[in-house]
Amino acid sequence: GAGVSQSPSNKVTEKGKDVELRCDPISGHTALYWYRQSLGQGLEFLIYFQGNSAPDKSGLPSDRFSAERTGGSVSTLTIQRTQQEDSAVYLCASSLTQVGGRGAFFGQGTRLTVV
Amino acid sequence: SQKIEQNSEALNIQEGKTATLTCNYTNYSPAYLQWYRQDPGRGPVFLLLIRENEKEKRKERLKVTFDTTLKQSLFHITASQPADSATYLCALVASGTYKYIFGTGTRLKVLA
Numbered sequence A: 001g002a003g004v005s006q007s008p009s010n011k012v013t014e015k016g017k018d019v020e021l022r023c024d025p026i027s028g029h030t031a032l033y034w035y036r037q038s039l040g041q042g043l044e045f046l047i048y049f050q051g052n053s054a055p056d057k058s059g060l061p062s063d064r065f066s067a068e069r070t071g072g073s074v075s076t077l078t079i080q081r082t083q084q085e086d087s088a089v090y091l092c093a094s095s096l097t098q099v100g101g102r103g104a105f106f107g108q109g110t111r112l113t114v115v
Numbered sequence B: 001s002q003k004i005e006q007n008s009e010a011l012n013i014q015e016g017k018t019a020t021l022t023c024n025y026t027n028y029s030p031a032y033l034q035w036y037r038q039d040p041g042r043g044p045v046f047l048l049l050i051r052e053n054e055k056e057k058r059k060e061r062l063k064v065t066f067d068t069t070l071k072q073s074l075f076h077i078t079a080s081q082p083a084d085s086a087t088y089l090c091a092l093v094a095s096g097t098y099k100y101i102f103g104t105g106t107r108l109k110v111l112a
Helices: none
Strands: A003-007 A010-013 A021-024 A031-035 A044-050 A053-056 A066-071 A073-081 A086-097 A110-114 B003-006 B010-016 B021-024 B031-037 B047-053 B058-059 B062-067 B072-077 B086-092 B100-102 B107-112
Touching: A003 A066, A010 A021, A021 A053, A031 A073, A031 B058, A031 B062, A031 B107, A044 A066, A044 B100, A053 A066, A073 A086, A086 B031, A086 B100, A110 B031, B003 B086, B010 B021, B031 B062, B047 B058, B047 B062
Parallel strands: A010 A110, B010 B107
Antiparallel strands: A003 A021, A021 A073, A031 A044, A031 A086, A044 A053, A066 A073, A086 A110, B003 B021, B021 B072, B031 B047, B031 B086, B058 B062, B062 B072, B086 B100, B086 B107
């Protein structure tokens, strides 16, 4: 597609349920990022992929969070046993190269609400 | 500790004036500094990038400066318009890394 696509755009889930968030990056972009943005806050780095591998998972808040990327393209962020503090907007971005010499292109985000 | 600071207070300016936003950082050696625009309910949109060896970059009504001695970047919008109203984020990328570290953003409101 022309841009980074994320689905769903909104997700309301009950505490304790698992959720999957999907990101479809721009075709040909090898670098893929997941960020989290809470209300009125900046972007919190979660994980970075170069191709299918994730050299940096340091931002994942707990072992309830995991992510994978297949075929160097689509990525899925999974949150198990969701908690209310997981409520936030989850943003995915892709970039042509792994070095930050170019801008990152963001999707519109998935707004997750845990009730 | 590493820190990126943007003015958390909203900036209100009159249409036609130049808006100047500030990004200060400590304990970083950024190779690149980037500016993004974010509208409510949307993801950030890349605007401009400046490298550590560049002092200034321009794009249409936008200008970015980068002072590695002061550890500061200034982002200017000249002849501002109400459509420029948004939150503006700065992001650093350290040398040899890939991770974009974002500031919390400054909300700009251009009054007609």
